[in-house]
Amino acid sequence: MYTRLTTWTGATDVDGGIEYLKKTALPIFKQQKGYKGLSASADRSAGTFTVLSIWDSAADRDASESALGKARDEATAVVGGTVRSEKLEEVVHEVAKQPGPGSFLMVTPFSMDPAKLDENLEFFKKDVLPLIMAAPGFCAVRNMVDRSSGEGYVGTVWADKSAIDEQAKGSAARREMAVARGISFGEVQHREIIFTDTK
Secondary structure, eight states: OEEEEEEEESOSOHHHHHHHIIIIIHHHHHTSTTEEEEEEEEETTTTEEEEEEEESOHHHHHHTHHHHHHHHHHHHHHHOSEEEEEEEEEEEEEESSOOOTTOEEEEEEEEOOGGGHHHHHHHIIIIIHHHHHHSTTEEEEEEEEETTTTEEEEEEEESSHHHHHHHHHHHHHHHHHHHTTTOEEOOOEEEEEEEEEEO
């Protein structure tokens, strides 16, 4: 699968963005070939609003750009702040319980040498993924990357606030293992899932 991650920072009207997504943008998404669903999350206190859309292929995702680019501009006029759109490949996706509104998302940005991507992906699947999935309150995990740059995100979804808070403690040790393999990390963010559309 392939993804488009659209992030607004400095957002001033997250709720307005949610309404725009539901009423105006979602029907446009549903008309696009290869569309497989989306999720929206937010950290209102930080002014961050994100929409992650899932696509069958990179070609389908890219072909939707002309139709969805206008909607993104209109959404930015509602949400406020600045917007960034990223194209990524989904390399890991596991679901124990389908995430929905009220669950919590932990987003961990990472960066590595693109030449070591496949090797480090195997490390993630073998050594990290089982620990994540065994933790109390686990709902889902998605690992997405830009193969050309070696930059990407690991997103884990947790049933409630207490589960994500507990997970935050354990994730620090796992990041240390990854750092030893040449992987660097950005600032970890916590967001609430506020809307999902699954096909």
